[in-house]
């Protein structure tokens with residue numbers, strides 16, 4: 001049993017639940033977390049050196065190729081029990097919001113509906129110059145390909161270091177974090193702002209905050225409950241108990 005009945009009861013009664021997920025939730029699907037060592041071809045690069053506008057300006061081909069590799073990797077993996085447990089939780093909570101920092105789309109593939117993508121989605125492409133989402137372009141062999149509208153270079157529609165987060169996703173995430181009964185923080189290192197502020201905002205507004213992560217983070221000492229362990233093991237069990245206790 002993860003939580004004794006007295007502690008589970010307020011969770012089971014919650015009407016408004018907000019969840020923040022990070023790379024750890026996709027770890028068991030085989031998507032390496034950002035701070036894991038890169039492997040193979042990309043072992044000598046740090047994400048912080050590839051995921052920036054400066055890196056793209058300096059070497060657009062290198063950045064495009066890195067994302068093409070990650071896009072292929074994501075297309076080949078499947079949602080895991082953690083993604084599926086969150087999709088199931090959504091079906092029993094009246095107001096449920098899933099805020100994710102992940103760009104892999106695995107929550108939606110697992111059946112989650114109300115998903116706020118704070119850092120974009122790796123399967124979308126946009127124009128570097130005009131920021132416009134582009135769905136098709138001519139393959140001429142040039143890498144990166146060019147925008148069919150303005151001829152600018154194409155890039156993945158993800159938020160890079162040094163870039164601001166998309167509106168209205170950010171303001172919705174703030175709103176859902178300050179108006180919830182329960183806030184789950186799952187598989188995130190809680191260091192990258194502004195997402196890292198969300199569980200603390202929830203705490204300040206009186207929510208029960210539960211952290212699920214095998215490792216300690218800056219949230220660990222402040223969370224109402226800490227459930228250490230892999231998300232793919234802890235979340236299905238938590239949702240099973242939650243269902244069993246629901247009024």
Ligand code: APR
Nearest residue numbers: 022023024027033034035101187188189192213215230231
């Ligand atoms: N289950 C739950 N948590 C896990 C698991 C697991 N199986 N495996 C690892 N974790 C935890 C790690 O302990 C760590 O705290 O997931 C977290 C992953 O941390 P990061 O790699 O820093 O990922 P995240 O917090 O999502 O990073 C935030 O930073 O690099 C940018 O834009 C990128 O969206 C990313 C953001």
